[in-house]
Amino acid sequence: PLDLNNIQGDILGGLPKRTETYFFFDVTNVDQFKANMAQFIPHVKTSAGIIKDREAIKEHKRQKRPGLVPMAAVNVSFSHLGLQKLGITDDLSDNAFTTGQRKDAEILGDPGSKNGDAFTPAWEAPFLKDIHGVIFVAGDCHGSVNKKLDEIKHIFGVGTSHASISEVTHVRGDVRPGDVHAHEHFGFLDGISNPAVDQFDQNPFPGQDSIRPGFILAKENGDSRAAARPDWAKDGSFLTFRYLFQMVPEFDDFLESNPIVLPGLSRKEGSELLGARIVGRWKSGAPIEITPLKDDPKLAADAQRNNNFDFGDSLVRGDQTKCPFAAHIRKTYPRNDLEGPPLNADIDNRRIIRRGIQFGPEVTSQEHHDKKTHHGRGLLFVCYSSSIDDGFHFIQESWANAPNFPVNAVTSAGPIPPLDGVVPGFDAIIGQKVGGGIRQISGTNPNDPTTNITLPDQDFVVPRGGEYFFSPSITALKTKFAI
Numbered sequence: 136p137l138d139l140n141n142i143q144g145d146i147l148g149g150l151p152k153r154t155e156t157y158f159f160f161d162v163t164n165v166d167q168f169k170a171n172m173a174q175f176i177p178h179v180k181t182s183a184g185i186i187k188d189r190e191a192i193k194e195h196k197r198q199k200r201p202g203l204v205p206m207a208a209v210n211v212s213f214s215h216l217g218l219q220k221l222g223i224t225d226d227l228s229d230n231a232f233t234t235g236q237r238k239d240a241e242i243l244g245d246p247g248s249k250n251g252d253a254f255t256p257a258w259e260a261p262f263l264k265d266i267h268g269v270i271f272v273a274g275d276c277h278g279s280v281n282k283k284l285d286e287i288k289h290i291f292g293v294g295t296s297h298a299s300i301s302e303v304t305h306v307r308g309d310v311r312p313g314d315v316h317a318h319e320h321f322g323f324l325d326g327i328s329n330p331a332v333d334q335f336d337q338n339p340f341p342g343q344d345s346i347r348p349g350f351i352l353a354k355e356n357g358d359s360r361a362a363a364r365p366d367w368a369k370d371g372s373f374l375t376f377r378y379l380f381q382m383v384p385e386f387d388d389f390l391e392s393n394p395i396v397l398p399g400l401s402r403k404e405g406s407e408l409l410g411a412r413i414v415g416r417w418k419s420g421a422p423i424e425i426t427p428l429k430d431d432p433k434l435a436a437d438a439q440r441n442n443n444f445d446f447g448d449s450l451v452r453g454d455q456t457k458c459p460f461a462a463h464i465r466k467t468y469p470r471n472d473l474e475g476p477p478l479n480a481d482i483d484n485r486r487i488i489r490r491g492i493q494f495g496p497e498v499t500s501q502e503h504h505d506k507k508t509h510h511g512r513g514l515l516f517v518c519y520s521s522s523i524d525d526g527f528h529f530i531q532e533s534w535a536n537a538p539n540f541p542v543n544a545v546t547s548a549g550p551i552p553p554l555d556g557v558v559p560g561f562d563a564i565i566g567q568k569v570g571g572g573i574r575q576i577s578g579t580n581p582n583d584p585t586t587n588i589t590l591p592d593q594d595f596v597v598p599r600g601g602e603y604f605f606s607p608s609i610t611a612l613k614t615k616f617a618i
């Protein structure tokens with residue numbers, strides 16, 4: 136069985152949160168840092184601790200107590216530069232991690248500028264600097280989180296002459312207010328589909344495929360790179376952080392200006408349908424593969440049904456009537472497009488566990504009126520996997536950014552022949568136009584799956600920073616990162 140006391144809590148379980156602060160730091164005094172770590176490690180919330188927290192939250196609800204359970208949970212993660220700084224030279228066997236995200240940004244398709252061979256992404260200044268690690272604190276309210284973060288900063292002497300780390304920057308995420316608290320800024324319910332991890336998630340929901348723990352945790356069953364990795368990497372996981380800004384008024388304007396025209400649909404319903412076909416789910420969370428023409432909030436709220444679908448053998452038939460190939464959830468987890476005949480591919484190594492949180496204010500009436508973003512908002516995207524090369528990096532480069540995917544997927548019998556006239560196009564949510572090609576998606580109109588729609592030049596999601604990290608086990612923290 137997995138040792139849940141040894142695994143950081145955000146990986147399996149997820150830190151319960153209404154707000155979360157990511158504190159990015161550099162190590163400035165290695166010996167002092169390792170000494171401070173001994174005091175810090177007891178603060179790190181484990182996956183076993185998360186199970187207890189969940190029970191406390193359930194009990195609080197059962198007793199109908201007012202408000203939220205006060206809590207603040209801490210995790211820590213290190214970049215490749217951070218490991219180097221600490222004198223940890225073992226190869227964790229992941230190219231993206233070793234390269235670092237700033238250098239990987241060109242391949243990811245992030246906007247930026249080139250000077251000779253050197254590419255500089257158009258990111259916020261702090262993320263262009265070296266970052267050694269990130270300490271993040273999640274909790275029920277700003278008060279709880281700030282208090283905990285102050286305690287942690289105190290341990291490392293931040294801001295004093297005996298400091299062992301210095302702040303590079305910090306960013307705060309907050310779930311959205313009121314009814315939309317579980318929805319991201321475009322308005323869609325998030326956090327519905329994550330893989331179930333064997334030995335942790337005991338009762339997966341229908342359609343929530345289980346994967347072996349080694350696809351998320353290093354050196355566990357399923358980790359194809361296990362042999363190449365040092366012993367201390369066991370039960371750690373790679374954390375991908377992306378600072379993603381969302382152009383919400385522009386996205387809304389695009390939907391409003393391009394409603395899908397179908398008999399019986401009002402213009403507003405046509406716009407909602409376009410949004411649903413771009414994402415693959417209605418704003419409620421209901422999957423369009425099950426309910427293609429009309430939202431179904433009851434289905435959306437039913438965990439037994441809201442993930443229980445796949446895209447069938449539609450690839451063989453070239454069918455995107457119910458859900459476009461380019462829909463965000465189909466691009467990022469193509470289910471039976473690859474797992475079904477004729478490919479029968481195993482894509483468990485492409486699964487990621489997502490743990491994001493929103494940042495920034497609600498859209499103001501001024502922005503709505505101007506159809507233009509004036510205030511930064513979006514998603515602090517975080518995901519875990521036992522390989523960034525196979526997980527986030529691959530999904531972004533080879534699926535979301537690739538107009539032909541999944542039509543050009545290669546089978547053991549060779550590539551699938553192009554479907555008649557169908558080039559699926561980019562993932563309109565996160566796909567980036569590498570090389571400046573025209574951004575199109577097909578299949579937005581259920582009545583005419585081959586019609587293309589051209590997306591505006593301005594991406595709806597704009598990356599403004601990020602880094603790749605490794606979240607070590609508690610044993611590794613004690614033996615490699617502390618004295």
Ligand code: N7H
Nearest residue numbers: 319323324325326327328379464467468514530531564596
């Ligand atoms: Fe996505 N969105 O609001 O449109 N995502 N995502 N994502 N995403 C998902 O199923 C969104 C991003 C995945 O198993 C939902 O829980 C936005 C990145 C994967 O069926 C919604 C941003 C990557 C899934 C969104 C963003 C992914 C998924 C449906 C950026 C990885 C699960 C809710 C601002 C490269 C697919 C749900 C499955 C679901 C949105 C980013 C990947 C609504 C706005 C960078 C694997």
